Amino acid sequence: MAKLNARDESRRQNRETDANSRADYSEALERGLLVLTAFDRGDERLTQAQLARKLDLPRATVRRALLTLTHMGYVVAEDKIYRLAPKVLTLATAYLTTNPVSRVLQPVCDVLAEDFQASCTAAVLDGPAAVMIARALPRQSLAIGQGIGFQVPAVRSALGRVLISGLDTEQRRRYLLDIETSDETLLAEIEAAVADVGTQGYAYVAHEVEAGFHSVAVPLRRWDDTQIAALNVGANIERLSQEEMLERVLPILLATARKLQPQLV
Known part of the structure:
Protein backbone atom coordinates (compact mmCIF):
# COMPACT_ATOMS: atom_id res chain seq x y z
CA MET A 1 0.00 0.00 0.00
CA ALA A 2 1.28 3.46 -0.93
CA LYS A 3 2.38 5.64 1.94
CA LEU A 4 -0.18 8.28 2.84
CA ASN A 5 0.73 11.89 2.24
CA ALA A 6 0.36 14.42 5.07
CA ARG A 7 -3.11 15.50 3.96
CA ASP A 8 -4.50 11.95 3.79
CA GLU A 9 -2.79 10.96 7.04
CA SER A 10 -4.46 13.92 8.77
CA ARG A 11 -7.85 12.92 7.34
CA ARG A 12 -7.35 9.33 8.49
CA GLN A 13 -6.44 10.46 12.01
CA ASN A 14 -9.53 12.64 12.13
CA ARG A 15 -11.70 9.71 11.07
CA GLU A 16 -10.16 7.43 13.67
CA THR A 17 -11.52 9.66 16.43
CA ASP A 18 -15.02 8.66 15.31
CA ALA A 19 -15.61 4.97 16.01
CA ASN A 20 -18.85 4.99 13.97
CA SER A 21 -17.20 6.11 10.72
CA ARG A 22 -13.78 4.47 11.00
CA ALA A 23 -14.71 1.14 9.41
CA ASP A 24 -17.26 2.47 6.93
CA LEU A 89 -24.06 17.93 -14.89
CA THR A 90 -26.46 15.28 -13.61
CA LEU A 91 -24.81 15.58 -10.20
CA ALA A 92 -25.62 19.29 -10.03
CA THR A 93 -29.09 18.70 -11.46
CA ALA A 94 -29.85 16.20 -8.71
CA TYR A 95 -28.91 18.79 -6.08
CA LEU A 96 -30.87 21.60 -7.68
CA THR A 97 -34.02 19.57 -8.31
CA THR A 98 -34.12 18.15 -4.79
CA ASN A 99 -33.16 21.37 -3.02
CA PRO A 100 -36.27 23.49 -2.39
CA VAL A 101 -34.12 26.50 -1.52
CA SER A 102 -32.74 26.70 -5.08
CA ARG A 103 -36.22 26.37 -6.57
CA VAL A 104 -37.54 29.20 -4.39
CA LEU A 105 -34.58 31.51 -4.96
CA GLN A 106 -34.07 31.30 -8.72
CA PRO A 107 -37.25 33.26 -9.61
CA VAL A 108 -36.31 35.85 -6.98
CA CYS A 109 -32.86 36.28 -8.53
CA ASP A 110 -34.45 36.64 -11.96
CA VAL A 111 -36.68 39.50 -10.78
CA LEU A 112 -33.97 41.36 -8.86
CA ALA A 113 -31.50 41.07 -11.74
CA GLU A 114 -34.00 42.73 -14.06
CA ASP A 115 -35.04 45.38 -11.53
CA PHE A 116 -31.47 46.54 -10.85
CA GLN A 117 -29.92 45.54 -14.19
CA ALA A 118 -27.23 43.77 -12.20
CA SER A 119 -26.27 40.23 -11.24
CA CYS A 120 -28.21 38.59 -8.44
CA THR A 121 -26.91 35.48 -6.70
CA ALA A 122 -27.83 33.14 -3.86
CA ALA A 123 -25.03 31.06 -2.37
CA VAL A 124 -24.17 28.59 0.37
CA LEU A 125 -20.88 28.00 2.16
CA ASP A 126 -18.76 25.07 1.01
CA GLY A 127 -15.34 24.99 2.63
CA PRO A 128 -13.33 28.06 1.59
CA ALA A 129 -15.85 29.08 -1.08
CA ALA A 130 -19.30 30.55 -1.47
CA VAL A 131 -21.03 28.35 -4.05
CA MET A 132 -23.85 29.75 -6.18
CA ILE A 133 -27.11 27.81 -6.01
CA ALA A 134 -29.20 30.38 -7.92
CA ARG A 135 -28.00 33.13 -10.26
CA ALA A 136 -29.37 35.59 -12.79
CA LEU A 137 -28.12 38.38 -15.02
CA PRO A 138 -30.31 40.97 -16.73
CA ARG A 139 -31.31 39.74 -20.21
CA GLN A 140 -27.92 38.35 -21.07
CA SER A 141 -26.16 35.01 -21.06
CA LEU A 142 -23.85 34.06 -18.25
CA ALA A 143 -20.18 33.72 -19.00
CA ILE A 144 -19.10 30.09 -19.08
CA GLY A 145 -18.18 28.93 -15.60
CA GLN A 146 -19.96 31.77 -13.83
CA GLY A 147 -23.44 30.35 -13.37
CA ILE A 148 -24.88 27.94 -10.83
CA GLY A 149 -22.05 26.03 -9.15
CA PHE A 150 -19.53 28.82 -9.68
CA GLN A 151 -17.43 29.57 -6.60
CA VAL A 152 -16.00 32.76 -5.14
CA PRO A 153 -13.56 32.98 -2.22
CA ALA A 154 -15.64 33.23 0.94
CA VAL A 155 -13.36 35.58 2.88
CA ARG A 156 -13.10 38.05 0.00
CA SER A 157 -16.73 38.19 -1.13
CA ALA A 158 -19.84 39.78 0.34
CA LEU A 159 -21.70 36.49 -0.04
CA GLY A 160 -18.97 34.59 1.77
CA ARG A 161 -18.65 37.04 4.64
CA VAL A 162 -22.38 36.87 5.27
CA LEU A 163 -22.22 33.07 5.24
CA ILE A 164 -19.23 32.98 7.63
CA SER A 165 -21.04 35.36 9.98
CA GLY A 166 -23.84 32.80 10.24
CA LEU A 167 -21.57 30.22 11.85
CA ASP A 168 -21.68 29.88 15.61
CA THR A 169 -18.77 31.25 17.64
CA GLU A 170 -16.80 27.99 17.76
CA GLN A 171 -17.40 27.14 14.09
CA ARG A 172 -16.37 30.63 13.03
CA ARG A 173 -13.19 30.44 15.11
CA ARG A 174 -12.20 27.13 13.51
CA TYR A 175 -13.10 28.38 10.06
CA LEU A 176 -10.95 31.50 10.33
CA LEU A 177 -8.06 29.52 11.82
CA ASP A 178 -8.12 27.28 8.74
CA ILE A 179 -7.51 30.23 6.42
CA GLU A 180 -4.16 29.60 4.77
CA THR A 181 -2.39 32.88 5.43
CA SER A 182 0.52 33.99 7.56
CA ASP A 183 -0.58 37.61 7.26
CA GLU A 184 -1.88 38.41 10.74
CA THR A 185 -3.06 41.84 9.60
CA LEU A 186 -5.17 40.32 6.83
CA LEU A 187 -6.64 37.77 9.22
CA ALA A 188 -7.55 40.53 11.68
CA GLU A 189 -9.21 42.50 8.89
CA ILE A 190 -11.28 39.47 7.87
CA GLU A 191 -12.33 38.81 11.47
CA ALA A 192 -13.37 42.45 11.87
CA ALA A 193 -15.29 42.41 8.59
CA VAL A 194 -17.18 39.26 9.55
CA ALA A 195 -17.97 40.72 12.99
CA ASP A 196 -19.34 43.84 11.29
CA VAL A 197 -21.69 41.70 9.21
CA GLY A 198 -23.18 40.24 12.37
CA THR A 199 -23.71 43.72 13.77
CA GLN A 200 -25.08 45.52 10.71
CA GLY A 201 -26.90 42.62 9.07
CA TYR A 202 -25.24 42.84 5.65
CA ALA A 203 -21.85 42.80 3.91
CA TYR A 204 -20.56 45.23 1.32
CA VAL A 205 -17.38 44.38 -0.60
CA ALA A 206 -15.75 46.31 -3.44
CA HIS A 207 -12.80 45.41 -5.70
CA GLU A 208 -12.00 42.21 -3.77
CA VAL A 209 -13.17 39.42 -6.07
CA GLU A 210 -12.78 41.47 -9.24
CA ALA A 211 -11.42 44.96 -9.86
CA GLY A 212 -14.20 47.46 -10.51
CA PHE A 213 -16.90 45.10 -9.17
CA HIS A 214 -18.80 45.51 -5.92
CA SER A 215 -21.72 43.81 -4.23
CA VAL A 216 -23.93 43.85 -1.19
CA ALA A 217 -25.23 40.66 0.44
CA VAL A 218 -27.72 39.78 3.16
CA PRO A 219 -28.40 36.56 5.08
CA LEU A 220 -31.28 34.28 4.18
CA ARG A 221 -32.89 32.61 7.16
CA ARG A 222 -35.38 29.80 7.27
CA TRP A 223 -38.59 29.75 9.30
CA ASP A 224 -36.78 28.96 12.59
CA ASP A 225 -34.31 31.86 12.08
CA THR A 226 -31.38 29.58 11.14
CA GLN A 227 -29.21 31.15 8.45
CA ILE A 228 -29.01 28.82 5.44
CA ALA A 229 -27.78 30.97 2.55
CA ALA A 230 -26.93 34.48 1.41
CA LEU A 231 -28.38 36.71 -1.30
CA ASN A 232 -26.54 39.47 -3.12
CA VAL A 233 -26.69 41.98 -5.92
CA GLY A 234 -23.43 42.82 -7.68
CA ALA A 235 -22.45 45.19 -10.46
CA ASN A 236 -19.66 47.18 -11.97
CA ILE A 237 -19.17 50.19 -9.74
CA GLU A 238 -19.72 52.47 -12.74
CA ARG A 239 -23.19 51.03 -13.29
CA LEU A 240 -24.32 51.19 -9.66
CA SER A 241 -22.51 53.51 -7.27
CA GLN A 242 -21.76 52.58 -3.68
CA GLU A 243 -24.43 55.03 -2.58
CA GLU A 244 -27.04 53.38 -4.81
CA MET A 245 -25.97 49.93 -3.66
CA LEU A 246 -26.43 50.79 0.01
CA GLU A 247 -29.40 53.16 -0.20
CA ARG A 248 -31.47 51.64 -3.01
CA VAL A 249 -30.46 48.00 -3.39
CA LEU A 250 -29.80 47.02 0.23
CA PRO A 251 -33.29 47.86 1.59
CA ILE A 252 -34.86 45.76 -1.19
CA LEU A 253 -32.57 42.84 -0.41
CA LEU A 254 -33.39 43.01 3.29
CA ALA A 255 -37.13 43.18 2.56
CA THR A 256 -36.82 40.26 0.13
CA ALA A 257 -35.00 38.17 2.74
CA ARG A 258 -37.76 38.81 5.27
CA LYS A 259 -40.44 37.90 2.73
CA LEU A 260 -38.64 34.68 1.79
CA GLN A 261 -38.14 33.43 5.36
CA PRO A 262 -41.47 31.56 5.72
CA GLN A 263 -40.80 29.76 2.41
CA LEU A 264 -37.32 28.48 3.29
CA VAL A 265 -37.17 25.10 5.02
Whole structure:
Protein backbone atom coordinates (compact mmCIF):
# COMPACT_ATOMS: atom_id res chain seq x y z
CA MET A 1 0.00 0.00 0.00
CA ALA A 2 1.28 3.46 -0.93
CA LYS A 3 2.38 5.64 1.94
CA LEU A 4 -0.18 8.28 2.84
CA ASN A 5 0.73 11.89 2.24
CA ALA A 6 0.36 14.42 5.07
CA ARG A 7 -3.11 15.50 3.96
CA ASP A 8 -4.50 11.95 3.79
CA GLU A 9 -2.79 10.96 7.04
CA SER A 10 -4.46 13.92 8.77
CA ARG A 11 -7.85 12.92 7.34
CA ARG A 12 -7.35 9.33 8.49
CA GLN A 13 -6.44 10.46 12.01
CA ASN A 14 -9.53 12.64 12.13
CA ARG A 15 -11.70 9.71 11.07
CA GLU A 16 -10.16 7.43 13.67
CA THR A 17 -11.52 9.66 16.43
CA ASP A 18 -15.02 8.66 15.31
CA ALA A 19 -15.61 4.97 16.01
CA ASN A 20 -18.85 4.99 13.97
CA SER A 21 -17.20 6.11 10.72
CA ARG A 22 -13.78 4.47 11.00
CA ALA A 23 -14.71 1.14 9.41
CA ASP A 24 -17.26 2.47 6.93
CA TYR A 25 -15.26 5.27 5.32
CA SER A 26 -14.34 4.64 1.67
CA GLU A 27 -10.97 6.16 0.82
CA ALA A 28 -11.37 4.93 -2.77
CA LEU A 29 -14.56 6.94 -3.15
CA GLU A 30 -12.94 9.99 -1.56
CA ARG A 31 -10.01 9.87 -3.95
CA GLY A 32 -12.30 9.31 -6.92
CA LEU A 33 -14.22 12.45 -6.03
CA LEU A 34 -10.98 14.37 -5.58
CA VAL A 35 -10.01 13.38 -9.13
CA LEU A 36 -13.43 14.41 -10.45
CA THR A 37 -13.25 17.85 -8.81
CA ALA A 38 -9.65 18.51 -9.87
CA PHE A 39 -10.83 19.65 -13.31
CA ASP A 40 -11.58 23.35 -13.31
CA ARG A 41 -11.19 26.52 -15.29
CA GLY A 42 -7.64 26.53 -16.54
CA ASP A 43 -7.30 22.77 -16.01
CA GLU A 44 -10.00 21.51 -18.35
CA ARG A 45 -7.79 18.74 -19.79
CA LEU A 46 -5.32 16.82 -17.66
CA THR A 47 -3.12 13.76 -17.93
CA GLN A 48 -2.78 11.12 -15.24
CA ALA A 49 0.58 12.57 -14.26
CA GLN A 50 -0.81 16.11 -13.99
CA LEU A 51 -3.70 14.93 -11.84
CA ALA A 52 -1.38 12.96 -9.60
CA ARG A 53 0.81 16.03 -9.06
CA LYS A 54 -2.13 18.36 -8.54
CA LEU A 55 -3.79 16.09 -5.98
CA ASP A 56 -0.59 14.70 -4.46
CA LEU A 57 -1.85 11.17 -5.04
CA PRO A 58 -0.07 8.07 -6.41
CA ARG A 59 -0.31 7.61 -10.19
CA ALA A 60 -1.84 4.17 -9.70
CA THR A 61 -4.63 5.64 -7.54
CA VAL A 62 -5.38 8.32 -10.11
CA ARG A 63 -5.35 5.75 -12.91
CA ARG A 64 -7.91 3.52 -11.15
CA ALA A 65 -10.17 6.49 -10.41
CA LEU A 66 -9.98 7.73 -14.00
CA LEU A 67 -10.76 4.31 -15.47
CA THR A 68 -13.78 4.00 -13.19
CA LEU A 69 -15.04 7.51 -13.91
CA THR A 70 -14.55 6.97 -17.63
CA HIS A 71 -16.48 3.69 -17.48
CA MET A 72 -19.32 5.47 -15.64
CA GLY A 73 -19.40 8.26 -18.21
CA TYR A 74 -18.26 11.15 -16.01
CA VAL A 75 -14.86 11.52 -17.70
CA VAL A 76 -13.84 11.32 -21.36
CA ALA A 77 -10.44 9.93 -22.38
CA GLU A 78 -8.78 11.45 -25.44
CA ASP A 79 -5.52 9.60 -26.06
CA LYS A 80 -3.63 10.35 -22.81
CA ILE A 81 -5.70 13.41 -21.91
CA TYR A 82 -8.83 13.36 -19.76
CA ARG A 83 -11.68 15.85 -19.51
CA LEU A 84 -15.06 16.00 -17.81
CA ALA A 85 -18.04 14.60 -19.70
CA PRO A 86 -21.47 16.28 -19.83
CA LYS A 87 -22.81 13.58 -17.50
CA VAL A 88 -21.24 15.40 -14.52
CA LEU A 89 -24.06 17.93 -14.89
CA THR A 90 -26.46 15.28 -13.61
CA LEU A 91 -24.81 15.58 -10.20
CA ALA A 92 -25.62 19.29 -10.03
CA THR A 93 -29.09 18.70 -11.46
CA ALA A 94 -29.85 16.20 -8.71
CA TYR A 95 -28.91 18.79 -6.08
CA LEU A 96 -30.87 21.60 -7.68
CA THR A 97 -34.02 19.57 -8.31
CA THR A 98 -34.12 18.15 -4.79
CA ASN A 99 -33.16 21.37 -3.02
CA PRO A 100 -36.27 23.49 -2.39
CA VAL A 101 -34.12 26.50 -1.52
CA SER A 102 -32.74 26.70 -5.08
CA ARG A 103 -36.22 26.37 -6.57
CA VAL A 104 -37.54 29.20 -4.39
CA LEU A 105 -34.58 31.51 -4.96
CA GLN A 106 -34.07 31.30 -8.72
CA PRO A 107 -37.25 33.26 -9.61
CA VAL A 108 -36.31 35.85 -6.98
CA CYS A 109 -32.86 36.28 -8.53
CA ASP A 110 -34.45 36.64 -11.96
CA VAL A 111 -36.68 39.50 -10.78
CA LEU A 112 -33.97 41.36 -8.86
CA ALA A 113 -31.50 41.07 -11.74
CA GLU A 114 -34.00 42.73 -14.06
CA ASP A 115 -35.04 45.38 -11.53
CA PHE A 116 -31.47 46.54 -10.85
CA GLN A 117 -29.92 45.54 -14.19
CA ALA A 118 -27.23 43.77 -12.20
CA SER A 119 -26.27 40.23 -11.24
CA CYS A 120 -28.21 38.59 -8.44
CA THR A 121 -26.91 35.48 -6.70
CA ALA A 122 -27.83 33.14 -3.86
CA ALA A 123 -25.03 31.06 -2.37
CA VAL A 124 -24.17 28.59 0.37
CA LEU A 125 -20.88 28.00 2.16
CA ASP A 126 -18.76 25.07 1.01
CA GLY A 127 -15.34 24.99 2.63
CA PRO A 128 -13.33 28.06 1.59
CA ALA A 129 -15.85 29.08 -1.08
CA ALA A 130 -19.30 30.55 -1.47
CA VAL A 131 -21.03 28.35 -4.05
CA MET A 132 -23.85 29.75 -6.18
CA ILE A 133 -27.11 27.81 -6.01
CA ALA A 134 -29.20 30.38 -7.92
CA ARG A 135 -28.00 33.13 -10.26
CA ALA A 136 -29.37 35.59 -12.79
CA LEU A 137 -28.12 38.38 -15.02
CA PRO A 138 -30.31 40.97 -16.73
CA ARG A 139 -31.31 39.74 -20.21
CA GLN A 140 -27.92 38.35 -21.07
CA SER A 141 -26.16 35.01 -21.06
CA LEU A 142 -23.85 34.06 -18.25
CA ALA A 143 -20.18 33.72 -19.00
CA ILE A 144 -19.10 30.09 -19.08
CA GLY A 145 -18.18 28.93 -15.60
CA GLN A 146 -19.96 31.77 -13.83
CA GLY A 147 -23.44 30.35 -13.37
CA ILE A 148 -24.88 27.94 -10.83
CA GLY A 149 -22.05 26.03 -9.15
CA PHE A 150 -19.53 28.82 -9.68
CA GLN A 151 -17.43 29.57 -6.60
CA VAL A 152 -16.00 32.76 -5.14
CA PRO A 153 -13.56 32.98 -2.22
CA ALA A 154 -15.64 33.23 0.94
CA VAL A 155 -13.36 35.58 2.88
CA ARG A 156 -13.10 38.05 0.00
CA SER A 157 -16.73 38.19 -1.13
CA ALA A 158 -19.84 39.78 0.34
CA LEU A 159 -21.70 36.49 -0.04
CA GLY A 160 -18.97 34.59 1.77
CA ARG A 161 -18.65 37.04 4.64
CA VAL A 162 -22.38 36.87 5.27
CA LEU A 163 -22.22 33.07 5.24
CA ILE A 164 -19.23 32.98 7.63
CA SER A 165 -21.04 35.36 9.98
CA GLY A 166 -23.84 32.80 10.24
CA LEU A 167 -21.57 30.22 11.85
CA ASP A 168 -21.68 29.88 15.61
CA THR A 169 -18.77 31.25 17.64
CA GLU A 170 -16.80 27.99 17.76
CA GLN A 171 -17.40 27.14 14.09
CA ARG A 172 -16.37 30.63 13.03
CA ARG A 173 -13.19 30.44 15.11
CA ARG A 174 -12.20 27.13 13.51
CA TYR A 175 -13.10 28.38 10.06
CA LEU A 176 -10.95 31.50 10.33
CA LEU A 177 -8.06 29.52 11.82
CA ASP A 178 -8.12 27.28 8.74
CA ILE A 179 -7.51 30.23 6.42
CA GLU A 180 -4.16 29.60 4.77
CA THR A 181 -2.39 32.88 5.43
CA SER A 182 0.52 33.99 7.56
CA ASP A 183 -0.58 37.61 7.26
CA GLU A 184 -1.88 38.41 10.74
CA THR A 185 -3.06 41.84 9.60
CA LEU A 186 -5.17 40.32 6.83
CA LEU A 187 -6.64 37.77 9.22
CA ALA A 188 -7.55 40.53 11.68
CA GLU A 189 -9.21 42.50 8.89
CA ILE A 190 -11.28 39.47 7.87
CA GLU A 191 -12.33 38.81 11.47
CA ALA A 192 -13.37 42.45 11.87
CA ALA A 193 -15.29 42.41 8.59
CA VAL A 194 -17.18 39.26 9.55
CA ALA A 195 -17.97 40.72 12.99
CA ASP A 196 -19.34 43.84 11.29
CA VAL A 197 -21.69 41.70 9.21
CA GLY A 198 -23.18 40.24 12.37
CA THR A 199 -23.71 43.72 13.77
CA GLN A 200 -25.08 45.52 10.71
CA GLY A 201 -26.90 42.62 9.07
CA TYR A 202 -25.24 42.84 5.65
CA ALA A 203 -21.85 42.80 3.91
CA TYR A 204 -20.56 45.23 1.32
CA VAL A 205 -17.38 44.38 -0.60
CA ALA A 206 -15.75 46.31 -3.44
CA HIS A 207 -12.80 45.41 -5.70
CA GLU A 208 -12.00 42.21 -3.77
CA VAL A 209 -13.17 39.42 -6.07
CA GLU A 210 -12.78 41.47 -9.24
CA ALA A 211 -11.42 44.96 -9.86
CA GLY A 212 -14.20 47.46 -10.51
CA PHE A 213 -16.90 45.10 -9.17
CA HIS A 214 -18.80 45.51 -5.92
CA SER A 215 -21.72 43.81 -4.23
CA VAL A 216 -23.93 43.85 -1.19
CA ALA A 217 -25.23 40.66 0.44
CA VAL A 218 -27.72 39.78 3.16
CA PRO A 219 -28.40 36.56 5.08
CA LEU A 220 -31.28 34.28 4.18
CA ARG A 221 -32.89 32.61 7.16
CA ARG A 222 -35.38 29.80 7.27
CA TRP A 223 -38.59 29.75 9.30
CA ASP A 224 -36.78 28.96 12.59
CA ASP A 225 -34.31 31.86 12.08
CA THR A 226 -31.38 29.58 11.14
CA GLN A 227 -29.21 31.15 8.45
CA ILE A 228 -29.01 28.82 5.44
CA ALA A 229 -27.78 30.97 2.55
CA ALA A 230 -26.93 34.48 1.41
CA LEU A 231 -28.38 36.71 -1.30
CA ASN A 232 -26.54 39.47 -3.12
CA VAL A 233 -26.69 41.98 -5.92
CA GLY A 234 -23.43 42.82 -7.68
CA ALA A 235 -22.45 45.19 -10.46
CA ASN A 236 -19.66 47.18 -11.97
CA ILE A 237 -19.17 50.19 -9.74
CA GLU A 238 -19.72 52.47 -12.74
CA ARG A 239 -23.19 51.03 -13.29
CA LEU A 240 -24.32 51.19 -9.66
CA SER A 241 -22.51 53.51 -7.27
CA GLN A 242 -21.76 52.58 -3.68
CA GLU A 243 -24.43 55.03 -2.58
CA GLU A 244 -27.04 53.38 -4.81
CA MET A 245 -25.97 49.93 -3.66
CA LEU A 246 -26.43 50.79 0.01
CA GLU A 247 -29.40 53.16 -0.20
CA ARG A 248 -31.47 51.64 -3.01
CA VAL A 249 -30.46 48.00 -3.39
CA LEU A 250 -29.80 47.02 0.23
CA PRO A 251 -33.29 47.86 1.59
CA ILE A 252 -34.86 45.76 -1.19
CA LEU A 253 -32.57 42.84 -0.41
CA LEU A 254 -33.39 43.01 3.29
CA ALA A 255 -37.13 43.18 2.56
CA THR A 256 -36.82 40.26 0.13
CA ALA A 257 -35.00 38.17 2.74
CA ARG A 258 -37.76 38.81 5.27
CA LYS A 259 -40.44 37.90 2.73
CA LEU A 260 -38.64 34.68 1.79
CA GLN A 261 -38.14 33.43 5.36
CA PRO A 262 -41.47 31.56 5.72
CA GLN A 263 -40.80 29.76 2.41
CA LEU A 264 -37.32 28.48 3.29
CA VAL A 265 -37.17 25.10 5.02
